[in-house]
Amino acid sequence: MAPANAAVKIPLEAPVVEKRVRNRAATEQAILDAAKRLLAEEGFQNFGINAVARGAGCDKQLIYRYYGGLNGLVEAIGTDLGSWVTDRIPDDTGGMFLLTYGDLMERLSMLFLDALRADPLMRRIVAWEISENSEQVRRLSEARSKALAGWIERMRGSLVPPKGVDAQAVNAMIFAAIQHIVLAAAVSDQCAGLVLKNGKDWEKAATALKRIVRGVYG
Amino acid sequence: MAPANAAVKIPLEAPVVEKRVRNRAATEQAILDAAKRLLAEEGFQNFGINAVARGAGCDKQLIYRYYGGLNGLVEAIGTDLGSWVTDRIPDDTGGMFLLTYGDLMERLSMLFLDALRADPLMRRIVAWEISENSEQVRRLSEARSKALAGWIERMRGSLVPPKGVDAQAVNAMIFAAIQHIVLAAAVSDQCAGLVLKNGKDWEKAATALKRIVRGVYG
DNA sequence: CTTGCTACTCACCGACCGGTGACAGATTGG
DNA sequence: CCAATCTGTCACCGGTCGGTGAGTAGCAAG
Structure with a gap:
């Protein structure tokens, strides 16, 4: 509505809403x-x-x-998402020497876990991906997985998985576990009966994850 | 409003729509x-x-x-969901003797994987659980997890996890991995770069899963 | 000042949503 | 037979949605 005293042109009290600049x-x-x-x-x-x-x-x-x-x-x-990985996840090895494929995967798991925990937007996108298959979400999904794959490839260096292990399938499982547990925790602070509230809870989860990785890759 | 020609009671042309019975x-x-x-x-x-x-x-x-x-x-x-587990997942050991905790978890993983793959309703509910935290979905979630926990407890029998392993955390990871990979596959036929279309693809996933379980529990 | 472009707002559309009150027809009990 | 009750239908409400066409305010060039 126009103010009743439209004749008065001077904004007596500063119009609290700052004028939108044309830009x-x-x-x-x-x-x-x-x-x-x-x-x-x-x-x-x-x-x-x-x-x-x-x-x-x-x-x-x-x-x-x-x-x-x-x-x-x-x-x-x-x-924008393309820059997510490079922004949020360190590209170096944190001063560690990754001697084995197991070292690598353990570190990747931890980095990915923390990064996803810290990024609500990414979590929502992941949840979206598994809830719908529209054109929109497919685009997002593609951008995300591409960036992620590139990051992994970069980190991998010349390390190769041990013979006799289907690393692609195993790694898919590991990343799936991380994604699901982080999403579940973000919504309900637990996953499959495991409480995930404070840092101590997450320590346990991280330990379990490392144990899994080490169990497969040594 | 009463129909104008209320006097005409006879449905001239047979009312194609079959009458809804009052029940x-x-x-x-x-x-x-x-x-x-x-x-x-x-x-x-x-x-x-x-x-x-x-x-x-x-x-x-x-x-x-x-x-x-x-x-x-x-x-x-x-x-209704309470009866899901008991309906869709066998309660026996499939004729196998589960000698170790590893045997048990391997079998549980496979049963859960197959059951979830075969049940679209359950998948949607799981997706719902990690996308929203309304009262509705909390109720569903609770019913589901309760039924699942009961099933696991029943199957476990007297087997105990090996010392030095946080079985609850590890199992949460394993079930999280199963849930996420099945949900992702149901929507886009892949998960983290791993294609999951035909039975052969799923065989690879199952093998990877078993390897993970065995890696932890022996 | 006028003209023309750009940035931006507004009013309106049809569709569907969750929710509710009023009503019609069958069934049952007195 | 009437009245109450149960089962089911319908019309309508306010609100929000995605989408569009028309109009307004700032600004720069001529």
């Missing part, structure tokens, strides 16, 4: 940020055009114009 | 079946009063009357 780049960034924030905090369930526009404080029309709708916006998130 | 028990069952079918086939995303009523071929009002709304209906599903 396309900034607006695009605000939309993207809002989308990521919303997805990370609320999950994919209520992720939609209206909610993003509300979160970005602009009209949803701009999302259509700048990103071509929600699909394009999700794609933009996926592009 | 509360049958209707309740139809609603419950529709809910389970809908959840299994469409997932929790579009699971709602309207959709269930449509699927059951009755008015949504009846869901409110008979189940007290969607919450009550979900609770009824949860109750």
Whole structure:
């Protein structure tokens, strides 16, 4: 509604809402940020055009114009995602010398576990991946797995898995375990009866994970 | 409104739609079946009063009357779920003698893997569990985990895990891995780069899983 | 100042959502 | 026979959704 005293042009009390500057780049960034924030905090369930526009404080029309709708916006998130691994997971070996494939996988497991625990957006995306198979989520999924595979390849160096072990299948199991346990814990602080609240609980989980890795790879 | 031609009582052309019999028990069952079918086939995303009523071929009002709304209906599903484990997973040892804890866990892993692969409803519920933390899903989750824990306890018999291994944590990891890999495969036929389409692919996954179990428990 | 472009907002659409109150027809008990 | 009850249907509510067409405010060039 227009103020009753429209004749008065001077903003008597400073209009608390700071004026939106006309700046396309900034607006695009605000939309993207809002989308990521919303997805990370609320999950994919209520992720939609209206909610993003509300979160970005602009009209949803701009999302259509700048990103071509929600699909394009999700794609933009996926592009951003490419830098996730390189941003959040160290690329070096933490000063350790990885002598064996077992050393490598143990370290990768720990790094991935911690990184996923620390990143709500990534968790939501993983949950999304296993709940739906739309075009949107496929794009995200692809970007994520590609980045992850590249990271692993980089870390692997020249180490090779021991003979007689289907490393790809085993590693898929290990990463699956990590993803599921982190997601379950994020939602309900437990997984399969195992409580996962404080750091001590997570220590136990990490130990179990290392034991599994070492059990297979020595 | 009363029909204008209320005097005409005879349905001239045979009413193709077969008359719904007035039968509360049958209707309740139809609603419950529709809910389970809908959840299994469409997932929790579009699971709602309207959709269930449509699927059951009755008015949504009846869901409110008979189940007290969607919450009550979900609770009824949860109750049904209690019999899931006992229905779908064999309680005996398949003619094998489980001599060691490793034998036991290997067998449990295989049974759980196959059972989950074969049950879309259960998969959807697991996906729901890690995507949301509403009251509804908590009830389902509780029913499921309780039934599962009971089954494991029953199968365990007097076997005890080896000393020095945090069996609870390790087993949580193993079950987490199974759940995640099955869910991922159900949606996209792969998990962490491992293709999971045909039986041969699953054989590899099962072998990897067994190797993990044996690596920990011998 | 006018013209034209860009950034942005607004009002509105049809569709579907969960939820509710009123009502119709069959069944049952007095 | 009437009245109460049970089973089921229907119309309607406010709200939110994704999507669109029209209009407004800032700004720069001529």
